[in-house]
Amino acid sequence: MTELSKEQHLLIAMRKTLTAIIKDVTPPPGMRHPFSEATIQQVRQCLGLIAAREQELALEQGRGGERPYYSDERPDVQLVAFDTIKRRPN
Template sequence: MTELSQEQQIMQVMRQTLTAIIKDVTPPPGMRHPLSEATIQQLRQCLGLITAREQELAAEQGRGGERPYYSDERQEVQLVTFETLKRKPN
């Protein structure tokens, strides 16, 4: 895996910081949100732009397609255990 560029590191920290702020100010269910609707939309736009740029940078490096998956989801890569690679004695 390649090292992250400075721009990628900045994008990553910005995304993590914004999501942490959102988590900190999100009230319990039933309570009024302290942020205005306009601020919420701006946060969504910022996170969307950060994600889009992260994807562009990853594609430029040939790292596209990295995404989470369910453990029972079929993968293109098949896991081979070491036991199957051991030679059988003759």
């Protein structure tokens, strides 16, 4: 596994800070958002740029294809031990 660079640590910190701000100021359904539409678009652009750069750096390090997942999400691949597979009678 490759050590993360200063740039990667910075991008992670910026992404986490922006998403925490969004969570903190998001109003309940039906209430008006405190940010203007222009500010919302700028935050989306920032998060998009951060994600794109993180992906570029991951690909440069050979870590491409990583995706976030939920802890209760079923994996696409299921490992099966060979000793649990039974042979069919001939």
